[in-house]
Amino acid sequence: AQSVAQPEDQVNVAEGNPLTVKCTYSVSGNPYLFWYVQYPNRGLQFLLKYITGDNLVKGSYGFEAEFNKSQTSFHLKKPSALVSDSALYFCAVRRGGGNNRLAFGKGNQVVVIP
Amino acid sequence: GAVVSQHPSRVICKSGTSVKIECRSLDFQATTMFWYRQFPKQSLMLMATSNEGSKATYEQGVEKDKFLINHASLTLSTLTVTSAHPEDSSFYICSAYQAGANTGELFFGEGSRLTVL
Numbered sequence: 001a002q003s004v005a006q007p008e009d010q011v012n013v014a015e016g017n018p019l020t021v022k023c024t025y026s027v028s029g030n031p032y033l034f035w036y037v038q039y040p041n042r043g044l045q046f047l048l049k050y051i052t053g054d055n056l057v058k059g060s061y062g063f064e065a066e067f068n069k070s071q072t073s074f075h076l077k078k079p080s081a082l083v084s085d086s087a088l089y090f091c092a093v094r095r096g097g098g099n100n101r102l103a104f105g106k107g108n109q110v111v112v113i114p
Numbered sequence: 115g116a117v118v119s120q121h122p123s124r125v126i127c128k129s130g131t132s133v134k135i136e137c138r139s140l141d142f143q144a145t146t147m148f149w150y151r152q153f154p155k156q157s158l159m160l161m162a163t164s165n166e167g168s169k170a171t172y173e174q175g176v177e178k179d180k181f182l183i184n185h186a187s188l189t190l191s192t193l194t195v196t197s198a199h200p201e202d203s204s205f206y207i208c209s210a211y212q213a214g215a216n217t218g219e220l221f222f223g224e225g226s227r228l229t230v231l
Binding site for chain 2: 034036041043044046049092102104106107109
């Protein structure tokens with residue numbers, strides 16, 4: 001079965017500083033990896049995904065993530081955080097192929113301090 | 115991108131009544147939809163997988179008679195919380211894969227906040 005670990009509960013960062021949200025995964029076969037963001041009382045918004053190709057994936061709102069197969073990681077990064085980036089971030093993984101279900105991490109609350 | 119719509123976004127009901135939440139794929143067909151439940155500041159808990167034209171597959175610990183799921187068409191799945199109790203109060207989110215598209219991406223609805231008094 002697939003699983004995701006997001007080790008930190010909350011990530012605090014000053015506005016303008018680099019932001020990193022960590023994610024490691026476990027899955028049999030080729031992983032499909034995703035990052036989603038959730039604002040209060042809203043659904044999940046897609047940020048980016050890795051399915052195949054370049055390990056560095058660029059997504060929405062200036063976010064990017066790097067797939068590292070040897071470390072089974074898919075950390076989310078942004079070079080310069082904005083206050084509006086404060087939200088709940090979820091990493092997710094599923095086994096490639098078909099309509100397999102996603103396994104979500106517990107989520108990380110990101111707080112960007114003005 | 116593909117849009118998934120949930121209705122209602124908020125609902126308040128009395129204990130013992132039933133509430134239906136709709137999940138629609140607006141511009142694509144969805145053979146598979148998922149229903150999640152989320153508690154405050156927690157992750158999404160998968161409740162069931164809804165397949166068009168067949169019975170839903172429920173996760174362990176989820177009462178199928180309590181949470182009725184119907185996926186009668188390629189664009190609509192419904193979740194009915196029967197005989198609701200205050201402990202059923204939660205944020206319910208649906209998601210869907212686009213049929214025939216191998217993008218791997220799951221599209222989410224905006225969620226439905228259920229409050230049972």
